[in-house]
Amino acid sequence: MKVLSVVGARPQFVKLAPIAEAFAATDHEHVIVHTGQHYDKNMSDVFFADLRIPAPDVHMGIGSGSHGVQTGAMLAAMDAVLDEHKPDWVLVYGDTNSTLAGALSAVKMHLPVAHLEAGLRSFNRRMPEEHNRVLTDHASDILLAPTQVAMDHLANEGLKDKSRLVGDVMTDVCFRVRDAVQDKPLDLPFKQGEYLVATIHRPDNTDDPEILAGIVEGLANVGRPVVLLAHPRLVAKCAEHGIKLERPDGSLHVREPLAYPEMVQAVIGSAGVVTDSGGLQKEAFLLGRVCTTLRPETEWVETVESGWNVLTSDVSKLPELAARTAPTGERPMPYGDGHAAGRVVATLAE
Ligand code: UD1
Numbered sequence: 001m002k003v004l005s006v007v008g009a010r011p012q013f014v015k016l017a018p019i020a021e022a023f024a025a026t027d028h029e030h031v032i033v034h035t036g037q038h039y040d041k042n043m044s045d046v047f048f049a050d051l052r053i054p055a056p057d058v059h060m061g062i063g064s065g066s067h068g069v070q071t072g073a074m075l076a077a078m079d080a081v082l083d084e085h086k087p088d089w090v091l092v093y094g095d096t097n098s099t100l101a102g103a104l105s106a107v108k109m110h111l112p113v114a115h116l117e118a119g120l121r122s123f124n125r126r127m128p129e130e131h132n133r134v135l136t137d138h139a140s141d142i143l144l145a146p147t148q149v150a151m152d153h154l155a156n157e158g159l160k161d162k163s164r165l166v167g168d169v170m171t172d173v174c175f176r177v178r179d180a181v182q183d184k185p186l187d188l189p190f191k192q193g194e195y196l197v198a199t200i201h202r203p204d205n206t207d208d209p210e211i212l213a214g215i216v217e218g219l220a221n222v223g224r225p226v227v228l229l230a231h232p233r234l235v236a237k238c239a240e241h242g243i244k245l246e247r248p249d250g251s252l253h254v255r256e257p258l259a260y261p262e263m264v265q266a267v268i269g270s271a272g273v274v275t276d277s278g279g280l281q282k283e284a285f286l287l288g289r290v291c292t293t294l295r296p297e298t299e300w301v302e303t304v305e306s307g308w309n310v311l312t313s314d315v316s317k318l319p320e321l322a323a324r325t326a327p328t329g330e331r332p333m334p335y336g337d338g339h340a341a342g343r344v345v346a347t348l349a350e
Pocket of ligand 1: 043095231233
């Protein structure tokens with residue numbers, strides 16, 4: 001079997017890591033295509049290096065642009081790649097513009113498509129990712145779902161027959177890295193358990209200067225030190241609108257985005273997480289840290305139902321929410337057993 005993975009953005013490299021590892025343990029051929037959606041060293045290369053992912057076989061170098069320009073450039077470049085490799089499966093990941101481009105190119109060329117992390121829904125059509133998810137699920141031939149909730153969403157949309165519950169590959173990689181870095185705290189000017197880890201990058205939180213200024217102010221006044229891992233969009237939007245990230249009182253410790261192992265170290269050493277990232281909400285949960293999510297909804301509803309994650313758009317609530325302690329009782333494990341990638345390979349082979 002020959003499988004061609006299409007990736008392009010940071011969260012997809014994390015999901016690719018356990019898949020590439022699972023393929024390496026078989027005789028199947030695995031081709032990696034990088035669209036180039038993310039291109040900064042710390043948004044791309046470090047993930048391949050740290051997570052021991054083989055270098056991409058094809059790098060399209062598409063880069064940034066409006067949704068249409070970016071997705072269109074990927075589509076235009078994909079035909080020749082698929083034509084050359086003629087895979088048995090095209091495997092697309094998650095919900096980015098690279099996902100949609102990979103799926104759309106493949107179906108137009110009558111190549112079977114598998115969607116990893118299928119069935120997630122925010123039911124918020126303002127999010128570009130929600131369109132990418134829905135369109136990719138409906139175009140794909142097999143839907144590899146991470147959770148029962150995702151399976152239920154797919155069934156509700158008439159896609160039950162194509163759906164398979166494989167578990168979440170992010171659990172595979174998160175637990176593997178956690179075990180490797182457990183006793184190695186990240187070098188930060190704060191004590192373990194004293195600080196919060198924060199990331200903000202969604203258009204709904206960064207594009208409106210008033211909302212953005214409110215979030216930055218809220219993070220600076222949360223009552224404990226905040227390690228803010230600044231996505232390029234956050235840095236660019238703050239610069240554009242004259243919003244200062246560095247604070248004289250040191251309340252915001254601003255750093256560039258971290259590589260995956262350092263991110264896991266940062267979360268393990270923290271008192272909790274404040275974010276609008278889907279992946280980080282779940283990593284906080286998997287690593288046993290409370291999370292406050294600056295969004296009105298989440299795809300990872302299990303984190304909220306179990307009390308580990310609280311959604312809010314009201315930054316004035318941050319000091320209270322960030323000071324809360326972890327729920328008591330046993331943490332449920334709705335995200336699989338850490339062996340999802342093997343199931344993905346087996347499902348495709350079957
Ligand atoms: C994309 C995904 C989002 C995912 C996120 C993870 C879509 C629609 N969105 O959003 O689902 O959560 O990746 O980060 O695909 N930039 C750089 N260097 C880079 C990459 C981006 O400077 O290496 C800047 C550019 O100014 C770019 C902006 O960040 O225009 C946004 O990048 P883009 O890939 O369009 O979207 P993300 O916000 O990263």
